[in-house]
Each structure stands twice: as C-alpha cells, then as structure tokens.
Amino acid sequence: MLKRKLLVSALTLIMCLGMAMPAWAAKDETQNAFAELDQKYDAAFFNQLRLDVIEDELQSAGIEIDSHILKANLDEENSLKDFVANDIELYVQNSLLLDDNEKKELNNKISALSEIIVVYIDKDTLRVYNSQDGFAGYATRLPAIEEAENNNSAITPFSQSNPTPTEIFGGDSGAFERRQLGNEGFDKITSNITLPIISNTKSDEQAWVYYGFDSLNVNGIEGGFGYWPEKEINGKTEKDVWLAYISDKPNYRYEVPLVVYKPGQTISDVNFVLKKQNSTDTYYSAYLLIGSDILICRETDFKLSDMKTMSVKRMTTIGRSGAKFNGNNIYTVSKNQKFDKVQVRKYNATSYKTWDTYDEYKEWKNNKWYGTIDCTSAYVHRNGSYVSIYK
Secondary structure, three states: OHHHHHHHHHHHHHHHHHHOOOHHHHHHHHHHHHHHHHHHOOHHHHHHHHHHHHHHHHHHOOOOOOHHHHHHHHHHHOOHHHHHHHHHHHHHHOOOOOOHHHHHHHHHHHHHHOOOEEEEEOOOOOEEEEOOOEEEEEOEEOOOOOOOOOOOOOOOOOOOOOOOHHHEOOHHHEEEEEEEEOOOOEEEEEEEEEOOEEEOOOOOEEEEEEEEEEOOOOOOEEEEEEEEEEEEEOOEEEEEEEEEEEEOOOOEEEEEEEEEEOOOOEEEEEEEEEEOOOOOOOOOEEEEEEOOOEEEEEEOOOOHHHHOOOEEEEEEEEEEOOOOOOOOOOOOEEEEEEEEEEEEEEOOOOOOEEHHHOOEOEEEEOOEEEEOEEEOOOOEEEEOOEEEEOO
16 A cells, blocks of 8 residues: 555656656746747837838828738838838839929838837837847836726716716726727827926826727727836936836736927827738737837737727826825826827728817716716816816
C-alpha cells in the first residue's frame, strides 16, 4: 500500500512538472512574444495606418481608390511620401468634383499625412508603439468604475433640464456637457476644437474634451484631449498642458506626450474614425487624427453588427477620481471650450453631414437619463457656441 502511494505521488509530481511551465520558460515566452510585436510594428506598419487615413480623406472628397491597389502600389514604392507624390496626387488632380483650390488643399493635406507621427496601442498587451521611437511604454489600466444602480422601476425623474447626478448615466463621474446622436450607425466625427482655459485645479479632478463612440453591446471608445496642470514630458516638467489621448474606458487610457497643446488653443481638423485596417478584419479600429500633428490608433471590440447601430457623442467634462460627484463637490473651473464646424458620417456613406442635420438623442431608461444632457445645469454655462463648466 505504501509503495502504491509513493508511486502515485511520484507520477503526480512528474505530471505537474510536465504540465507546469518553469518561470524562466514563461519569461522567455513573454520576451519572445514582445519581440514579435516589436518586429510587427515597424515602419511599414505605420505607413499602412497613414495610408488608411489618407484613403479616408480621399473618400470624403469623393475620390474612390481600391485599398488593395493602394497597398500593393505602396509596397512597390516603399516610401509613402514618394507614393503620395507619384500616385495619389494624380488621382486628386483628375477629380472632376474638386476645383483647383480644393485639389491643392487636399494634396497638401495628404502630403502632410504621409509623414504624420503615428501611435499604436496593442489591444492584447497594451504595449504602445510610435513611429519615432518604436516601443514607448504601456497604456494605463484604469480602476473599475461602479455605476450607481437604482432598482426602483417606478421612480419618477426630475425635469430633464435639472436632473441630479444620480439620475444621469455617468453622472457621478463628474460635471459635463454631453451632446449625443442616436444609434444610427455613425463611424466618423470631425470638427475644430478650442481647448478650455483651466483654473482652480484640484488633485482629484481633471478636465477632458473628447469624442466618443458608444455601442449597444460592448465597451465604447473615446478620443480627445486631457488636461494636466503639471506633467513630466521627456524628462522635463511641463505646466498647464493638454495632451491627446485615447481610451476604451473603463479599461485603459493612453495620453501621448509627443505633441503638447495649450489652454485656449484652437486645433483644426480633429477627426475620430472607425474603420477596418484590412477588409478581412473582424474588428474595427479607432483612428484619432489630429490635423497633421499626430495619429493615434487602436483596435476596438466593434464588429459590423455594432457599426450599424453606433452612436457618437462629444463631451466637455471635469471628472473626479476620488469621491463620486454629488452635484456640489467639483471645484475646478473650465472656461470657453468650443466645438466648431462639427460634421459626422455614417458607416455606409462617404460624405459628411453637419451635426445639426440629425436630432440629438435623449432617453430616460434604467432609471437614468442617457444621451444629450447637462450634468448639472448648475455647472454648465454657455456663451454663444462656447461652453464653460464651473460653479
């Protein structure tokens, strides 16, 4: 009996040793996986992302080019800038839809896009790569957010013009103006953005200005600008700065330190686009394109079924990272933010329409106000097209 027990114990040990991966082997496997990513996200990969947004700009101008032909020709040219000059600009010049000034403007734009700084966030590892430095660190994992629940289905809401934070979806996260279009299949938003001037900052509060896409089934994604009263950038402490960022809140966020923006600055041609990197991909990627300054990209969890009912929003906010917002406990002041010349596009279209073409979405469901709303009316102030948040 003792011999049998010893044999079973020995076999169990051998099986465990065979099945378990030694720590050194696991480390080597991780390093090998990272090395593969380092090789994958090379100059050619970043050129493909640049080409994606160039193709999108051409389509928006009514110029259709087969993406397979584009990418095949790019492989032959090697240099994206040469490819733009030798091939794509000819398509623009031959367009019958654009006048000479429009052709010149578009060619200048795509020429700038051929050299734009590109940042890519790997979906699985959250490793960040950029076209200047290669591997550039990791995106920040965010703490879990618990949305307050109210199970009383018979609750009667206050007036929509003056709800409490607990009556607003996302209302306990901070003070904000949310403008939102319904689930009609939007895949792009573009505008000029004036960043607000921030004062009286608190350590547990932060100002944000961003676009967002919301799906009915999976986490949404947002992209725009965040404010830091003080931020270490490239070994130097910068003060009073706005940085571009992308986030699939509530899971991660990455702010890009490569380009610094200042309060009161107007940034032209800020685009947020959902499209597939390749036609055979299952999931769509999000592209945050800020003029000719920077392009930030990340694969999303959105499939075609999500795109058909995608909602789009634009937000001006002061968020809290400490205690939940109760309608009185935000002290930071955000003044004179503006979205100008806002246009949107649907996933099955190529042309834009102005934001005002569509009715804004607002709905009381699950005991919360969803869609367009002020959180709260005591904090949101308007002067023409400018929005300020303070109390």
